Amino acid sequence: MSRQSAIEIAGVSKQFGDFTALDHVDFKIQQNEFFTLLGPSGCGKTTLLRMIAGFETPTQGDILLNGKTISDSPAHRRKINTVFQNYALFPHMTLAQNVAFGLENLGWAKGDIKSRVDEMLEMVHMAQFARRKPDQLSGGQKQRIALARALAPKPEVLLLDEPLSALDLKLRQSMRDELRRLQRETGITFVFVTHDQEEALDMSDRIAVMGNGRVQQIGAPDEIYEAPENRFVADFIGETNFLDGEVTALDGDTATIHTALGIDVTTTQSGVTAPGPAVLSIRPEKIGLEAQAEGETREGTVVSRNYMGGFTHYTVEAGGVSLRVSRRNAQARADRIEVGDTVTLGFQPANARILGQ
Amino acid sequence: MRKQRDIRSYPGLRTLSLVFFAWLYLPIGVVIFYSFNSNRLVSVWEGFSTKWYVSALQNDALMSSVRVSLIVALFSMIFATTIALLAALVITRAPGLKMRRVSETVVNLPLLLPEIVLAVAVLILFSQVGLNSGMFRLVLAHVAFCTPFAFMPIRARLQGMSLDVEEAARDLYAPPLTVFRRVTLPMIMPGVFAGAMTAFVISMDDFITSNMLNSGGGTTLPIYIFSLIRQGTTPELNAISTLLILVSLILATIVLILNARAMRRDG
Numbered sequence: 001m002s003r004q005s006a007i008e009i010a011g012v013s014k015q016f017g018d019f020t021a022l023d024h025v026d027f028k029i030q031q032n033e034f035f036t037l038l039g040p041s042g043c044g045k046t047t048l049l050r051m052i053a054g055f056e057t058p059t060q061g062d063i064l065l066n067g068k069t070i071s072d073s074p075a076h077r078r079k080i081n082t083v084f085q086n087y088a089l090f091p092h093m094t095l096a097q098n099v100a101f102g103l104e105n106l107g108w109a110k111g112d113i114k115s116r117v118d119e120m121l122e123m124v125h126m127a128q129f130a131r132r133k134p135d136q137l138s139g140g141q142k143q144r145i146a147l148a149r150a151l152a153p154k155p156e157v158l159l160l161d162e163p164l165s166a167l168d169l170k171l172r173q174s175m176r177d178e179l180r181r182l183q184r185e186t187g188i189t190f191v192f193v194t195h196d197q198e199e200a201l202d203m204s205d206r207i208a209v210m211g212n213g214r215v216q217q218i219g220a221p222d223e224i225y226e227a228p229e230n231r232f233v234a235d236f237i238g239e240t241n242f243l244d245g246e247v248t249a250l251d252g253d254t255a256t257i258h259t260a261l262g263i264d265v266t267t268t269q270s271g272v273t274a275p276g277p278a279v280l281s282i283r284p285e286k287i288g289l290e291a292q293a294e295g296e297t298r299e300g301t302v303v304s305r306n307y308m309g310g311f312t313h314y315t316v317e318a319g320g321v322s323l324r325v326s327r328r329n330a331q332a333r334a335d336r337i338e339v340g341d342t343v344t345l346g347f348q349p350a351n352a353r354i355l356g357q
Numbered sequence: 358m359r360k361q362r363d364i365r366s367y368p369g370l371r372t373l374s375l376v377f378f379a380w381l382y383l384p385i386g387v388v389i390f391y392s393f394n395s396n397r398l399v400s401v402w403e404g405f406s407t408k409w410y411v412s413a414l415q416n417d418a419l420m421s422s423v424r425v426s427l428i429v430a431l432f433s434m435i436f437a438t439t440i441a442l443l444a445a446l447v448i449t450r451a452p453g454l455k456m457r458r459v460s461e462t463v464v465n466l467p468l469l470l471p472e473i474v475l476a477v478a479v480l481i482l483f484s485q486v487g488l489n490s491g492m493f494r495l496v497l498a499h500v501a502f503c504t505p506f507a508f509m510p511i512r513a514r515l516q517g518m519s520l521d522v523e524e525a526a527r528d529l530y531a532p533p534l535t536v537f538r539r540v541t542l543p544m545i546m547p548g549v550f551a552g553a554m555t556a557f558v559i560s561m562d563d564f565i566t567s568n569m570l571n572s573g574g575g576t577t578l579p580i581y582i583f584s585l586i587r588q589g590t591t592p593e594l595n596a597i598s599t600l601l602i603l604v605s606l607i608l609a610t611i612v613l614i615l616n617a618r619a620m621r622r623d624g
């Protein structure tokens with residue numbers, strides 16, 4: 001892997017007065033990658049994005065674009081463009097003028113600007129609105145123009161700060177596909193910020209999960225979901241059950257934990273350095289309720305049932321521990337499991353994960 | 358639950374409004390009406406005529422005072438608006454500016470001081486530095502009290518304008534001056550225009566300071582009108598006033614239209 005990374009965040013911290021918004025953040029974003037910063041609101045995603053764009057300066061550390069530091073260049077000299085959360089279109093300019101703005105500042109020739117603007121408006125299906133002003137557009141249309149405006153100057157990196165959060169649900173899904181398409185077609189590195197895990201899992205090549213001003217884990221969507229490195233990530237991405245327990249044996253990446261459920265589970269671990277208290281994380285859909293369930297099994301009682309159409313969610317109590325289980329409704333008339341039924345819980349140890357406290 | 362009553366249906370409100378607006382506009386209506394009166398006696402209607410307009414426009418002393426007022430108001434407007442714009446930019450945009458409130462108060466101070474204090478102060482100052490030229494003195498003095506009037510609408514628009522748009526401009530490779538010229542200025546233009554118009558009108562309208570600084574080449578329209586009144590009212594006054602009302606209405610309408618357009622645009 002000798003490929004030059006598009007963006008490198010090197011030991012960046014950001015302090016607002018006494019408050020630490022970012023704490024030694026350190027990672028690389030590859031060329032042509034759809035990279036997502038995912039984390040709860042207030043964890044510093046926007047701050048990091050604004051430092052990459054040049055609107056904030058790091059208190060400590062360095063930011064590199066294509067291997068060269070950009071910490072000293074002002075925002076208007078960075079070949080990076082931003083799609084702002086509330087679009088920030090220029091209200092006094094037509095859509096075509098909005099898209100042309102960056103190109104004019106870069107000193108493009110008139111003819112080139114015109115053809116590029118046409119091309120970009122075409123690309124976001126807004127060509128027929130070129131002469132309108134932003135106030136005549138719907139939210140989704142504004143979003144498209146913001147994208148066209150930011151992509152027109154062919155930036156090295158495109159930053160997107162929660163670009164879909166202001167759109168309604170239906171539009172959001174189609175804009176997801178649209179964004180992925182644009183990223184593939186243009187080959188531009190996208191840095192996408194969201195607090196919506198589903199959006200992140202759906203769209204990204206890689207995700208950096210952020211929490212408390214730190215990067216908690218970086219990985220492909222399935223790595224983040226299936227192999228969380230700590231409790232924060234396991235909890236924030238999707239749903240999970242945490243079973244308290246004691247690690248009794250530790251061998252590198254695997255460990256054996258004696259859980260509160262009363263069974264011993266040997267599986268992969270992360271963050272456990274010595275035998276002692278730890279948790280077992282097991283996703284609701286990885287637990288079976290059938291009598292023939294494989295792996296570790298235990299009897300339990302169904303205490304609640306929520307029918308969701310495609311899935312049914314159950315809460316099952318076993319040995320004083322309550323577990324969430326979700327089961328796909330694969331058959332139209334499946335055997336129904338009702339509240340009060342006794343079921344056999346079972347899961348494959350490989351589907352569970354031991355996490356340090 | 359009874360529906361909340363529309364405030365317009367409150368008893369007596371209609372009458373009260375009518376009385377109020379009559380009280381406000383009737384005198385003005387009377388002035389306009391009698392400006393077309395052919396009789397020399399201001400309040401005795403004789404017949405329709407525009408002769409007072411002709412005689413007003415041919416009155417050299419009157420026209421010269423109009424010219425002084427317009428020139429002084431124009432320059433006061435330009436200087437006051439420029440100063441106000443720069444002050445508003447610093448006060449709303451400078452990062453980590455210390456004493457923001459104090460700076461703002463200093464700009465607005467002439468609003469709080471009685472004008473007579475300011476007038477006496479500039480008179481003393483000018484006579485000490487030996488500044489006698491009529492119009493130049495007037496412009497200097499007018500800029501002082503016109504600036505806060507120009508400042509307020511400009512600051513309001515700068516504060517109301519979201520910073521993202523300026524960041525978006527920077528993001529799209531615009532250096533600071535381009536950001537100002539192509540984004541900030543066009544977006545606050547209605548405020549700048551309203552500020553300029555207010556400064557212009559305040560300067561045109563000024564009496565106390567202009568009277569204090571009255572000199573050979575520096576008699577403004579309000580001073581001249583006042584001197585006419587002391588000799589007894591003439592129908593020419595009605596004609597001049599009507600023309601002034603017309604000009605003010607045009608200016609106010611332009612400001613209103615510009616603001617309405619900007620409001621719609623910026624959502």
Ligand SMILES: Nc1ncnc2c1ncn2[C@@H]1O[C@H](COP(=O)(O)OP(=O)(O)O)[C@@H](O)[C@H]1O
Binds near residue numbers: 039040042046
């Ligand atoms: N200019 C600022 N001054 C002080 N605190 C700030 C500033 N910008 C952001 N913060 C704080 O930094 C934290 C991270 O903010 P932000 O990056 O906007 O989070 P996110 O985008 O992940 O929701 C928040 O607690 C926020 O209050």
Ligand SMILES: [Mg+2]
Binds near residue numbers: 047
């Ligand atoms: Mg944010």
